[in-house]
Amino acid sequence: MEGRVVVVTGGAGGIGAAVCRGLAAGNASVAAVDLDAGGLDSLVRDAKGTGGGSVTAYVTDVTAGGVAEAVLGQVESELGPVGALVNVAGVLRRGPAALCSLEDWSALFAVNATAVFLWSAAAARRMAGRPGASIVTVASNAVGVPRVGMAAYAASKAAAAAFTLGLGLEAAAHGVRCNVVCPGSTDTPMLAAMGPNAAAGAVAGDAAAFRAGIPLGRLAAPQDVADAVVFLLSEQARHITMHSLYVDGGAALRG
Ligand SMILES: NC(=O)c1ccc[n+]([C@@H]2O[C@H](COP(=O)([O-])OP(=O)(O)OC[C@H]3O[C@@H](n4cnc5c(N)ncnc54)[C@H](O)[C@@H]3O)[C@@H](O)[C@H]2O)c1
Numbered sequence: 001m002e003g004r005v006v007v008v009t010g011g012a013g014g015i016g017a018a019v020c021r022g023l024a025a026g027n028a029s030v031a032a033v034d035l036d037a038g039g040l041d042s043l044v045r046d047a048k049g050t051g052g053g054s055v056t057a058y059v060t061d062v063t064a065g066g067v068a069e070a071v072l073g074q075v076e077s078e079l080g081p082v083g084a085l086v087n088v089a090g091v092l093r094r095g096p097a098a099l100c101s102l103e104d105w106s107a108l109f110a111v112n113a114t115a116v117f118l119w120s121a122a123a124a125r126r127m128a129g130r131p132g133a134s135i136v137t138v139a140s141n142a143v144g145v146p147r148v149g150m151a152a153y154a155a156s157k158a159a160a161a162a163f164t165l166g167l168g169l170e171a172a173a174h175g176v177r178c179n180v181v182c183p184g185s186t187d188t189p190m191l192a193a194m195g196p197n198a199a200a201g202a203v204a205g206d207a208a209a210f211r212a213g214i215p216l217g218r219l220a221a222p223q224d225v226a227d228a229v230v231f232l233l234s235e236q237a238r239h240i241t242m243h244s245l246y247v248d249g250g251a252a253l254r255g
Helices: 014-025 037-047 067-079 102-127 151-174 198-204 222-233
Strands: 005-009 029-034 054-059 082-087 134-138 177-181
Touching: 005 014, 005 067, 005 102, 014 029, 014 037, 014 054, 029 037, 029 067, 037 054, 054 067, 067 082, 067 102, 082 102, 102 134, 102 151, 134 151, 151 177
Parallel strands: 005 029, 005 082, 029 054, 082 134, 134 177
Antiparallel strands: none
16 A cells, blocks of 8 residues: 555545555555545544554545546645545435335435445546556445345445446456445444444344345245246246346345
């Protein structure tokens, strides 16, 4: 990380601040981007003297149009060419999928998905051809496994993850690596905001919430499996290949 300029969105949050501190300890010049001016202030204060690197605060709403370009330009003029981007900014709103309001859905997608697109695309354009160029998006383990009350959040994170991987396929030709980190429950303000029992509940697990067993409530009949086999053999499946079709009433908790 020596001497590299790394932009971290959500830098004032629990995971973002840890990323910033780690990068600064490795002698990077970190541009910490967040809405939370007070959080950024204390991050900058704490990071002083922890190594040869630095943390500079950029108080910014990552969802605002045109802002990614403008802030990346400002970072480049103040700290030097950007070598990496870490998308950590995120919000969580929970509730039953069928009752999710358009307002909640839009708020989740604005930060968790659209901002990842805006910042990653802008960074990839700038970083093309720069040695060691890299983007990491912090998504969630909810991307891979359905969670009760988290459908809209998971959808926003899945969008971010898919965009990051697709960008990675194209940007590889320009030497830009793109990866996704999917954390599980992590001890941060986001988890604390889920209530006093959230941490203990996450550790202990909740069989009902995870729908252990068979969510559709019955064993498969041989005919259920046979129907899927026949479908895959048929002309109706002419464009389906390399696919694993789970016929398990939802038991595997995955698609
Ligand atoms: N904590 C967990 O259990 C957990 C689990 C899986 C994934 N994640 C993901 O990890 C990332 C970091 O989460 P955290 O736990 O550190 O949460 P956090 O709430 O501590 O940090 C999130 C940060 O994002 C910032 N942010 C939110 N909206 C913003 C906006 N519009 N513009 C700029 N900054 C904005 C917040 O101010 C905050 O500092 C998030 O993307 C979250 O979804 C967290």
